[in-house]
Amino acid sequence: MKTIRAALVGNPNVGKSTVFNGLTGLRQHTGNWAGVTVSCALGSFSLNGSVCEITDLPGIYSLRARSEEEKITREFITSGNIDLLIVIGDATCLERSLHLLKQLAELSCIDRLSFLFCVNLCDEAKRKGILIDFRLLEKRLGIPVCACIAKNKDSIQELKQQIFAAAGASRQCSADAPALPPSPCGGYSACRGCTNGCTGVKGCPALPAFTAQAPVSPPLPASSPISVPKELTACSLLDFSPEELASQAVVCTNSNYRKREAQLDRFLTGRVTGSIVMILLLLFIFWLTITGANYPSAFLWEQFFRLESWLTAAFEKAGAPGWLTGALISGTYRSTAWIVSVMLPPMAIFFPLFTLLEDFGYLPRAAFNMDCAFKRCHACGKQCLTMCVVIVPPIASGNAYIPPPCPMSQGTRPHGSRIRKRTYFPCQPPCHRLRPV
């Protein structure tokens, strides 16, 4: 059977990578902030003998590519190398996902791409008292819609079935539909406004024009002037207005959750309380890292030392000259053992703790607190997190100072700092003018 090629797209921080990991069993890095995935990841899974090859794409706000990640995503979608586009939505802010879905729908005229709208974070939405009418969504969108909780195995299993069902249905459907006439610009001619003048995906002058019109317009009436070719409407998305559909399909039963959240936010970002909480939290993590790391450090050192004396004895027995023993055991081995036993435990303690803070969603608040101060030195608040991540473990590991990868250095930028660069303030803050990507 033919392999299905699918791709995961969606707004940043809706859990695409978590869904990807759930589907493929891989361990792509995930995190509770925007822009964790910066390049495509490929994986595959099978169900009842059929195989699906799936690509995890970086999160995008719209198809108007501005950042590197958005460019990657757009080029991938328009390349025509996929059969099924799985749009991941956030149940807690469905309207955002619908806006992106609408933009993607306008691309569906290329290559008869089929869609599956997967509404993730349903557990979070339930906790916040948000109810979503999936039947209405399915009816109005004209594509399969499924609810999903990415951390739940049953939910992922259901999603797998939905993926194969959606891909199977579209294939049947496209076999029935008459073929499109060959286009002069790689499939783009079907798009509104794209004339013969365009030369391909990258150079297509009509692309900004037709992606721009969806978000600019004020709340639309249900019939907006987007023409989807007649023969494709059967398999592709129906026309819809994101605002209207979101207001119809989403019911918020508990308005108190926002109040509580707002209260907590005010406390965490208050001028006085925010700083106190931040300092205390950092000190606590600092303290836990330093004291906690002592025990495994001592243990590791003991083991390494035991091995060292055993090795020295073995070298002596073999009759190795003194300079060799000195260079290999007292030099290479001892310094490696020392660095490992001193550096490893603080790292192993600090990073999980930091991940915990991240999962609670504290880090964006900390960045908010720090932004005013960081602005004065032409940096942005989220960089204080990079600072914590690169500075705390070396300090916590005592005098064994290994220069951290400096995020401000030019040239080869470490992966992590590139991730954190686009973290909290989704709009490019002024500091990026200093360091163009």
Place this chain on the structure above:
Amino acid sequence: MLNPLSYMKPGQSAIVHWLSDDRAISPRLMDLGFTPGAPIICTLSRNHGELSAFLVRNAQIALRREDADLILVETVETAEDPGGELH
């Protein structure tokens, strides 16, 4: 009356009316939901609007003053809003 977005105080709601396009950031602001007609609520504010957070399309987004000033809004007087009772 139209005001720049940075004039908003926590708890106030407003409707976006106009967006300047003289900086590269404005299309990005539009992608984030600051489109004409969109309802927004100011949730947090630091240093008299130097840095503020807004609830747009059910997500909180923080903007610095220079970016928030690109957006003109009409403040809506509401009896109750999420942050209104927190003084």
